[in-house]
Amino acid sequence: MSLFLVLGVFRMNNIGKKYFDLEYMDILARGRSPLHRLDPRAKLMTTLLFIITVVSFGKYTLLALIPFLMYPVFLVSAGGLPAGYFMKKILTVLPFVLLMGIFNPVIDRTIVARVGAVDISGGWVSFLSILLRFFLTASSALLLIALTGFNAVCGALTNLGVPKPFIVQLMFFYRYLFVLGDEAHGMDRARALRSSPAGMVRTKTFFSMTGHLLLRTFERAERIYRAMNCRGFDGRVPMLQPGRMSVRDFGFMAGWSFLFFAFRVYNVPLTLGEWLWGSLR
Amino acid sequence: MHMADALISPAVGATLWAASAGLIGYSSRKFKEEADDRKVPLMGVLAAFIFTVQMINFSIPATGSSGHLGGGMILAILLGPFSAFLAVASVLVVQALFFGDGGLLALGCNIFNLGFFPCFVAYPFVYRKIVRNHLTHGKIVAGSLAAAVIGLQLGAFGVVLETLFSGITELPFVTFVLLMQPIHLAIGIVEGLVTAAVVLFVFQARPEILYAVTRVEPIGAANMRTVLAGLLVATLISGGALSWFASSHPDGLEWAMLQTSGKEELESPLGLHASLESWQEKTAFLPDYGFKEAGVNVASEPLSGPSWPAVDAGTSVSGLMGGALTLLMTVCIGWGLRWRERTAA
Numbered sequence: 241m242s243l244f245l246v247l248g249v250f251r252m253n254n255i256g257k258k259y260f261d262l263e264y265m266d267i268l269a270r271g272r273s274p275l276h277r278l279d280p281r282a283k284l285m286t287t288l289l290f291i292i293t294v295v296s297f298g299k300y301t302l303l304a305l306i307p308f309l310m311y312p313v314f315l316v317s318a319g320g321l322p323a324g325y326f327m328k329k330i331l332t333v334l335p336f337v338l339l340m341g342i343f344n345p346v347i348d349r350t351i352v353a354r355v356g357a358v359d360i361s362g363g364w365v366s367f368l369s370i371l372l373r374f375f376l377t378a379s380s381a382l383l384l385i386a387l388t389g390f391n392a393v394c395g396a397l398t399n400l401g402v403p404k405p406f407i408v409q410l411m412f413f414y415r416y417l418f419v420l421g422d423e424a425h426g427m428d429r430a431r432a433l434r435s436s437p438a439g440m441v442r443t444k445t446f447f448s449m450t451g452h453l454l455l456r457t458f459e460r461a462e463r464i465y466r467a468m469n470c471r472g473f474d475g476r477v478p479m480l481q482p483g484r485m486s487v488r489d490f491g492f493m494a495g496w497s498f499l500f501f502a503f504r505v506y507n508v509p510l511t512l513g514e515w516l517w518g519s520l521r
Numbered sequence: 522m523h524m525a526d527a528l529i530s531p532a533v534g535a536t537l538w539a540a541s542a543g544l545i546g547y548s549s550r551k552f553k554e555e556a557d558d559r560k561v562p563l564m565g566v567l568a569a570f571i572f573t574v575q576m577i578n579f580s581i582p583a584t585g586s587s588g589h590l591g592g593g594m595i596l597a598i599l600l601g602p603f604s605a606f607l608a609v610a611s612v613l614v615v616q617a618l619f620f621g622d623g624g625l626l627a628l629g630c631n632i633f634n635l636g637f638f639p640c641f642v643a644y645p646f647v648y649r650k651i652v653r654n655h656l657t658h659g660k661i662v663a664g665s666l667a668a669a670v671i672g673l674q675l676g677a678f679g680v681v682l683e684t685l686f687s688g689i690t691e692l693p694f695v696t697f698v699l700l701m702q703p704i705h706l707a708i709g710i711v712e713g714l715v716t717a718a719v720v721l722f723v724f725q726a727r728p729e730i731l732y733a734v735t736r737v738e739p740i741g742a743a744n745m746r747t748v749l750a751g752l753l754v755a756t757l758i759s760g761g762a763l764s765w766f767a768s769s770h771p772d773g774l775e776w777a778m779l780q781t782s783g784k785e786e787l788e789s790p791l792g793l794h795a796s797l798e799s800w801q802e803k804t805a806f807l808p809d810y811g812f813k814e815a816g817v818n819v820a821s822e823p824l825s826g827p828s829w830p831a832v833d834a835g836t837s838v839s840g841l842m843g844g845a846l847t848l849l850m851t852v853c854i855g856w857g858l859r860w861r862e863r864t865a866a
Contacts, residue, residue: 320859355838363691370689374527406548413608415565461563
């Protein structure tokens with residue numbers, strides 16, 4: 241164990257923040273806008289179609305992707321969601337994409353366009369395209385959960401044929417995430433109160449805490465299992481079947497699918513720009 | 522090392538979705554066959570444990586970088602491969618949906634990289650081969666360390682291959698491999714040590730959990746063969762069909778449009794130019810297209826005006842203007858909807 245002692249220090253200060261984040265998404269999902277009331281299947285399918293359409297563009301597509309911003313903007317506005325919160329959330333996962341894409345401008349220096357005296361290389365276009373794609377795909381996935389809630393998405397997945405054991409696992413995991421999070425948060429608070437205010441966790445402390453958290457986890461699992469048995473658990477988890485999809489749900493799906501198709505086929509910004517440029521000259 | 526939607530092509534995303542979905546189906550069937558109700562809450566709670574521990578970023582000394590636990594190996598050792606695979610997949614689903622870590626299309630890639638390699642390669646072929654059925658301290662440490670390192674190396678290589686086949690980034694293969702593998706070797710060693718420590722702790726405190734997993738039949742060679750054959754078929758079908766579709770439909774179509782419009786343009790000097798230009802400009806910002814446009818623009822020079830000695834000045838400017846206009850419209854629609862929402866509430 242002495243080897244671990246020299247490995248370094250561990251940081252354990254973002255547990256509370258991250259769990260607050262999870263809870264906040266759940267609170268948002270309890271909203272009452274017309275978008276919240278749509279069938280989860282309709283929202284899930286539309287979001288998947290959106291993502292597939294966005295990534296189906298070539299790597300140098302930039303302009304034609306802009307109209308797709310309409311979907312996340314519509315979801316945020318009509319769903320009454322806090323736009324700034326989602327922007328911040330997306331920015332926290334940006335670094336990996338940034339790291340992977342930043343080589344494009346360095347390597348690909350072919351000039352593809354010129355505005356005034358400024359040359360624009362293919363690398364910059366594809367890099368900006370990656371950033372725009374990232375923003376579109378990441379925001380749509382987050383907004384799906386914020387408008388639907390995790391359990392409803394799980395229900396939609398069951399209807400779409402995802403195997404039951406996996407759904408049960410997803411729901412159990414999500415349910416006990418909060419329970420275990422509270423436990424870990426409490427442990428961390430107790431540790432913080434008894435140690436220096438720096439907020440760093442020493443390696444030895446980290447292992448001891450992790451070990452005890454694991455033991456509590458096992459005990460919790462056994463208690464849950466006994467409680468489930470007392471209530472007649474026989475290995476099956478019954479789930480509520482969602483009703484039929486209404487005309488509104490189909491309308492939402494069909495309307496957006498049509499728009500995605502239109503944006504995929506026609507380069508809307510370019511057509512607009514040509515018209516504007518033409519009338520200005 | 523979560524793959525993001527923005528970095529993969531639909532063909533790669535769909536292929537790995539098919540592979541991961543197949544593995545989830547297979548693991549679910551195996552889980553049902555095991556018929557151990559006790560595992561239902563244990564899997565859920567252990568996944569929650571891994572999720573919690575993953576939030577603890579540890580710094581790797583002397584490198585200035587930090588890593589977090591994949592946890593796939595711990596789950597495989599404590600739950601067995603099939604249940605562990607389902608648990609890892611569930612963690613990744615929540616990360617994708619709630620934190621935008623990875624993405625929905627890239628979920629297949631992430632489940633494959635972080636679930637398949639530790640659960641179905643490193644666990645049966647490394648950890649179990651080292652530990653066998655005799656649990657000792659030394660064997661547990663050696664097995665966990667080797668399995669975690671190998672699992673993570675394979676996962677990192679998976680990321681490299683997926684990025685390469687998608688072709689969205691310009692990263693050259695060799696540079697990317699040389700970048701990814703050593704970093705993940707360091708992370709793998711740390712992760713292996715943490716895995717070993719956690720497993721040893723369980724071995725001391727609750728040995729029956731580890732013995733219960735070893736009693737369950739390990740994945741036999743025949744079993745793995747079915748899985749791999751299924752995966753191969755799924756990959757070939759979806760990859761083949763989708764890449765054909767992807768290459769012949771959007772890109773191929775655009776290429777064809779480019780070719781035909783380019784030729785027609787040269788034949789008819791000015792009259793049809795305006796209407797054909799709109800076709801041609803649908804593929805604006807394509808690099809090899811820029812050169813073609815330069816040739817064409819000589820003919821249409823008087824049209825675009827002498828003040829723009831540009832490669833395709835008209836396209837660029839109208840493109841910028843159009844882009845700005847579309848953005849403005851989007852923002853206006855958003856504000857309008859929000860205003861309606863507020864006044865209705």
